[in-house]
Amino acid sequence: MRKIGPAIAVLLSACVLQACSYKGVNNYTANQDTTAVQDTSSTLNLSVDEHDLQFALTAANGNMAEIALGKLAIARGRSKKVKNFGAMMVKDHSKADTKLALIAKAKDIDLPKMLDTATQRKIDLLSAKSGTDFDKAYINYMIADHEKNVALFTDESKKLQDPDLQAFAVKTLPVLQTHLDAINAIHDSMP
Numbered sequence: 001m002r003k004i005g006p007a008i009a010v011l012l013s014a015c016v017l018q019a020c021s022y023k024g025v026n027n028y029t030a031n032q033d034t035t036a037v038q039d040t041s042s043t044l045n046l047s048v049d050e051h052d053l054q055f056a057l058t059a060a061n062g063n064m065a066e067i068a069l070g071k072l073a074i075a076r077g078r079s080k081k082v083k084n085f086g087a088m089m090v091k092d093h094s095k096a097d098t099k100l101a102l103i104a105k106a107k108d109i110d111l112p113k114m115l116d117t118a119t120q121r122k123i124d125l126l127s128a129k130s131g132t133d134f135d136k137a138y139i140n141y142m143i144a145d146h147e148k149n150v151a152l153f154t155d156e157s158k159k160l161q162d163p164d165l166q167a168f169a170v171k172t173l174p175v176l177q178t179h180l181d182a183i184n185a186i187h188d189s190m191p
Helices: 004-043 050-076 080-107 117-127 131-159 163-189
Strands: none
Touching: 050 080, 050 117, 050 131, 050 163, 080 131, 080 163, 117 131, 131 163
């Protein structure tokens, strides 16, 4: 019986060593697998670069602003031309917003759900106006905003790396130019 004790101790020690050895190999393999998965996920990342991301966020904020301002023009504008222009803004920018949202979903881009603070302040200032005061302020804001947007989309249609965002910029640019031409014509027809 005394001879069995040392034999069992040796067997138990061997089992413990084997288990420790197995665990170490298993951890090493798991770390290798995790590293491989991490490396693969970074090479398969379909998101866009920082420049393209900023364009998408700016365009989304612009669409939201134009829709909100268009609704405001319909409600507060005095001139039928301003009201009709506002309706065109709601329709065209809602359509652009839908297209951009589809691209963003495919690229795993989180678009803003609310306007940025600066844009919201401008909308709040316009909201305080009514009648011809509103019309004049809205027209001036739309001219400045569309001049800025036409320049941005012209520039970005050449610079964007993501082909879907670039196609969006190229297709949206003529619509923005049409808006700019229309608001300039309204401005020129006002007394």
